Amino acid sequence: MSGENSAAASIHPLVAAARQAQARIEHWDQNRIDETVAAVGWHVLQPAASQALAEMAVTESGIGSAQDSRIRLETRVRGTLGDLHGITTIGVIDEDPALRIAKYARPIGVIAVLVPSTAPAAALLVNTLVALKTRNAVIVCPNPSAQTVTRLTVALVRQALERAGAPSDLLQMVESPTRHHATVLAENTDLVIATGGSATVERVRRTGTPTHAAGPGNAVVLVDATADTVSAIAAVVAGKTFDNGTSCSAESCMVLERPIIAAALAALTEEGVHVCSSGEADRLRATLWPDGKTLSRAVVGRPAPEVAALAGISVPDGTRALAAWAAPLPAADPFGGEKLCPVLGLYSAEDFPAAVTAAASLTERVGPGHSCALHTTTPQHIDVLARQAKVSRIMVNQSTGNGNTGSFGNGMPFTSTVSCGTWGKCTLTENVGWRQFLNTIWVSMPVQRPVPRWEDLMAPWTSSPRFHGLPSSSVRMFAQ
Template sequence: MTVASHTREDTDVAETISALLRRARTAQRTFETFSQERVDDVVAAVAWSIIEPARSRALAELAVRDTGLGNVEDKVTKNRRKTLGTLRDLTGAPSVGVIRELPELGITEYAKPMGVVAAVCPSTNPAATPANKTMMALKGGNAVILSPSPKGASTCALLVSYLHEQLDKVGAPRDLVQYIERPSKALTYELMDRADFVVVTGSQRNVKAAYSSGTPAIGVGLGNAPVIVDHDADLADAARKIRVSKTFDYATSCSSENSVHIHDDVYEDMLAALRAEGGYLLDAAETARLREVMWPDGRLSQRVTAQSPARIAELAGLDHPEARSASFFMVAEDGVGPGHPFSGEKLSVVLAVYRWRDLDAALDRIQDLLDFQGAGHSCGIHTADGSRARLVAERLRVARVLVNQAHCIGNGGSFDNGLGFTLTMGAGTWAGNSISENLSYRHFINTTRLARVIPPREPSEQDLFEGYFQRYGR
């Protein structure tokens, strides 16, 4: 590329993003005058644009066709469930004007928009993730520019067309939600540099770029969720939930179980329960063939990412009738790290299986596994003993510990747990992230605090240092 052509390309990138930002800022200035009721109508409009059954199915079919990832029925379920749950969380939540009064402190809190949000979205969820981020960002009075993956661009375009139709109904500017029509790294990075706020779900390269852009940002950590099966677990229930989660949308979720750690006393029984749910345990030769297919050059191949079990069996030459009809595959593992690639994130219907006797030792190995891949993200445990679950939460450096749940169903929020619905899950400083909770609309607002004079509450030194002086002297 010549210097002149390189300069033209840089100019084209800058002009493309400038045009998007110009329209977004104009729309956002109008939007920030909306009342809470009108803002909530806009959020509901976004939700309906993807939940409406015909649109949801069209988006799911297009996503599978153009990305080659996952399956239509589960994407339809995901589009509805994640959006409905997020709308539930947003309904009734204050985000315009006064959002909290603290009379005892003399404080009144006011919500203010951030401005224009750059939302980078992955190919694994090319409809649900942009819709989810858009709902949260608009709840805060912001405009959104979506940056889809190249494979997900067609799905994003269809989603935005549906969304604009709904925005027209509620009298909101269409330019509140725009997208990069021909996504590229250059355009995405330019948008990150110039937006007011960046939220990235997807590759760790994009997450690092967001945090390096100089723009306030939230990124997510790499998934690689381990789940523990304790000696007193309900094995049939645990196996069913692991199967449901492991196979959902062919494991496109970063929260899908990647390894199961089974207590020695119930190891064989749990394997039998997993087989009853459609799991197939590979022998040594089959494991070697699958490993070669999944990591042909030491890096995880996209050939198996979010593919059907039948396709994976075909690629790896798994000819046993039970393998050909399996719902997911199990690989016996006893190590962690680069020499044991099945211990890492697989983004496929492949589950590493470990056995353990001592919980402390098992947690040490699980922490090593998370340090290898999946730092800070999450862990699950199936147990009847609440103290064992608390020990896991105390010991592991993770943002979430799920108890007796299907991990990918509950980790990003569920109707039967207290986690907020999201498709963007922070993994804390363990993963180089700025948050360690599920993304919510609260991450998309600035807060002004009006502080009034209140009666003074100044303590004496004795009040604060009494315990210290008693223990250590003055």
């Protein structure tokens, strides 16, 4: 049996069971749905459960920190529950009385969720909670290095569903997945949520099934001359070192305005960051990218001392991260791209306009549309960056690593899917949430709307000097 036929044989029964389960809850009322969502949240947020999931994820994949993984899981699940609490996802979800428009929510059906090797339990749970809130079923296809923790997470959720009187097949898992399984799953479901490598995302997109995906990360941080440098560096290091830098939102490159470089370097040292010498930077670069372009799996999600040892760099006890000066722009340097470990690329800029230009160059090469951060006390700089940056989110005076996907310290919606707009080959420029898990029916009633006056519509043009410069014959022709 071919790989595709074998995959189809295992996928088709899952999809059939998911459709039956989804049909059973499609006409439940809001209270019944909310009870089910809360039941799942209660079960997975029990301390023993979240601890077991975090430890298993790190043990199985060898990536990240169990302590940070648990914090991420509990924060994202609680944050997602908070975002969903009190939200209406059944019947009329929005109305415009003046236009006599009512919008009705309808479930999508069966959603395929591709789970990455980094933060697999958190990604699965966030998407499952949102899917349940919107009366959808989920089939999860895990990364091969996260099968055990995914299986345990699915088992916990299924147990919670049964306790709540809901069909357990609202969540199922693809066993022993291959690329063929991911493709066949995408072909036979109604929506795909893809968080993983770019090759995986492109593969499922080619199936033609609507897909919400996360773009590649490379969060660039700008620290301008007016910033509180100590606070800025503390935020950067906190995001860079969390879970050993495995998040696509983790700070990747930092652009420093020249007047504050000395203070920033001192602050980095205080935060436990080893700033590499030129020779050390060369060894670190060769270790991270042995062929000059492909990131070594050996460094992904590993602590800074281990990464340093692999590169033959001696670092003080308690070192939390490594930083290295990259080759000045416009030269290409892998330090200017995504690293997925506690390594930070450093760049300098003469002034703020130069810093904005540097950030644009870095995100255009790697991570277009994803995110950046600005540390400043100058409000005008926020406006300048927002008008010029081609990113979907800008974190101001906070960490991208701890802020992009939602935080109790900002207003961003909690998510596991950071969409990156057309810059990052995505259809959305926002955090994927409950609204993206629904079909919406617009119900329109008759209403009389005033016909706009031609003179008012044309006023921006007819009042322009360029209009009055037209030959009179052209004006008469258009008037006719």
